[in-house]
Amino acid sequence: MPDAPDADTEPRLAPPPGVPNPLLLIAELTYRCPLHCPYCSNPTDIGAGKYQDELPGEDWQRVFREAADLGVLQLALTGGEPMARKEIVDLVTTSTENGLYSTLVTSALPFPRRRVEALHAAGLDHVQISFQHSDPALADEIGGTIAFDRKVKAAALAKELDFPLTVNVVLHRRNIDDVESIIRMAEELGARRLELANTQYHGWATLNREALMPTRAQLERGEEIVLRERERLGPKLEILWVLPDYYEEVPKPCMGGWAHDAVLVQPNGDVLPCQAAASIPGLVIENVREKSLAEIWFESESFNKFRGTEWMQEPCRSCPINRQHEDFGGCRCQALALTGDAAATDPVCQFSPHHEVVVSARREADEPEPAEALPFVYRDLVKS
Amino acid sequence: MALEFTRPTLATGVRLRHDKVRDQHVLLFPEGALVLNETATRVLELCDGERTLDDIAGVLSERYEGADVKDDVAELLAGIGERGLVVDADA
Numbered sequence: 001m002p003d004a005p006d007a008d009t010e011p012r013l014a015p016p017p018g019v020p021n022p023l024l025l026i027a028e029l030t031y032r033c034p035l036h037c038p039y040c041s042n043p044t045d046i047g048a049g050k051y052q053d054e055l056p057g058e059d060w061q062r063v064f065r066e067a068a069d070l071g072v073l074q075l076a077l078t079g080g081e082p083m084a085r086k087e088i089v090d091l092v093t094t095s096t097e098n099g100l101y102s103t104l105v106t107s108a109l110p111f112p113r114r115r116v117e118a119l120h121a122a123g124l125d126h127v128q129i130s131f132q133h134s135d136p137a138l139a140d141e142i143g144g145t146i147a148f149d150r151k152v153k154a155a156a157l158a159k160e161l162d163f164p165l166t167v168n169v170v171l172h173r174r175n176i177d178d179v180e181s182i183i184r185m186a187e188e189l190g191a192r193r194l195e196l197a198n199t200q201y202h203g204w205a206t207l208n209r210e211a212l213m214p215t216r217a218q219l220e221r222g223e224e225i226v227l228r229e230r231e232r233l234g235p236k237l238e239i240l241w242v243l244p245d246y247y248e249e250v251p252k253p254c255m256g257g258w259a260h261d262a263v264l265v266q267p268n269g270d271v272l273p274c275q276a277a278a279s280i281p282g283l284v285i286e287n288v289r290e291k292s293l294a295e296i297w298f299e300s301e302s303f304n305k306f307r308g309t310e311w312m313q314e315p316c317r318s319c320p321i322n323r324q325h326e327d328f329g330g331c332r333c334q335a336l337a338l339t340g341d342a343a344a345t346d347p348v349c350q351f352s353p354h355h356e357v358v359v360s361a362r363r364e365a366d367e368p369e370p371a372e373a374l375p376f377v378y379r380d381l382v383k384s
Numbered sequence: 385m386a387l388e389f390t391r392p393t394l395a396t397g398v399r400l401r402h403d404k405v406r407d408q409h410v411l412l413f414p415e416g417a418l419v420l421n422e423t424a425t426r427v428l429e430l431c432d433g434e435r436t437l438d439d440i441a442g443v444l445s446e447r448y449e450g451a452d453v454k455d456d457v458a459e460l461l462a463g464i465g466e467r468g469l470v471v472d473a474d475a
């Protein structure tokens with residue numbers, strides 16, 4: 001068929017060959033949050049003025065429509081605390097209208113009944129509630145605020161409304177020994193999924209690495225318990241164990257590869273391939289107030305910078321185990337943080353010339369415990 | 385032992401939809417998606433918690449010129465059921 005010029009239809013971007021459409025939109029609706037978790041993956045400058053200029057609800061709704069047109073199937077409504085946005089119910093309505101599968105990633109502070117019922121009526125698909133520990137006092141200490149009992153009540157409300165419930169617990173030195181009681185807690189809460197996410201050292205976690213990083217023995221015990229409990233629970237409670245990559249010899253395919261599966265929008269409308277990408281110097285960051293999500297996804301310099309494998313240096317370029325198409329060289333932000341070069345091989349990799357940085361962090365973690373746990377630097381909007 | 389269903393239905397929080405961008409059917413669930421082939425799509429569309437396994441096999445059999453598909457349907461549902469995505473409405 002010959003090309004028929006059609007002035008009425010918007011020009012459609014022809015996706016460059018080999019560039020997949022995104023599957024997941026991570027919508028960081030705000031960086032306001034009642035918790036102060038020392039491993040928060042948000043940037044350490046969340047108090048910066050630019051993030052206070054939050055994208056209005058109607059812009060978010062447009063972004064959700066653009067995301068659906070771009071092939072996004074899953075929407076994570078997160079933050080900060082997404083319930084802090086007064087438009088949250090309208091946002092869920094738009095998500096539902098566009099066929100997106102919506103997850104509310106919440107601290108459950110606040111989680112008021114009427115609002116949650118409205119979210120249910122608007123078609124919210126899935127609720128994920130964070131817990132910091134199974135012990136109330138330790139949980140509140142880690143989160144930096146009194147929260148545990150309210151989270152338990154929120155989980156009960158989510159169950160009552162028949163939401164599928166995921167409990168998320170970030171694991172580290174101060175709670176990994178209690179994995180068994182954490183699993184029992186998730187079971188009692190009626191969760192369908194439990195995400196045991198070993199801390200990834202991005203954002204606030206990098207400031208707290210020594211206080212957070214578990215010993216190898218702690219990790220091995222934790223993993224043993226997870227395997228045993230999976231056996232006991234079967235499909236009743238799915239337990240995810242997110243590997244701690246400092247203890248791996250090959251890197252993770254961070255985000256499934258740079259600009260491969262996921263697109264993240266920050267509270268001010270900045271668009272990134274991952275939570276930490278704003279830390280990469282010289283990366284030109286686009287904003288949904290100025291460009292469509294499709295333009296940014298397919299054409300921006302930032303999304304194309306580390307896409308695929310062409311940008312790679314050695315040893316990734318001629319990877320000795322030919323794994324570069326699987327792990328995409330690991331995490332760009334971790335490479336930057338540990339080597340000063342965002343295009344370097346992630347030092348978690350055994351072939352990285354900087355692998356020693358990771359090995360020495362492991363050694364430090366394995367040194368005898370100090371009598372007192374190291375103090376945390378708590379996530380805070382004001383101090384950042 | 386393989387899961388057996390009487391009146392299968394999608395579990396709470398599991399949705400079947402057409403992905404227009406990739407022109408395929410997908411099963412969506414908490415933080416995951418499963419791409420379905422045509423047969424799996426037809427079977428899951430019929431899992432409404434009312435129809436029995438025999439009903440579903442019957443409908444499909446008509447579509448496939450009388451072939452006996454009951455074992456295939458049971459096997460497919462057992463596989464998806466193991467992931468907690470299909471449950472029995474009678475359970």
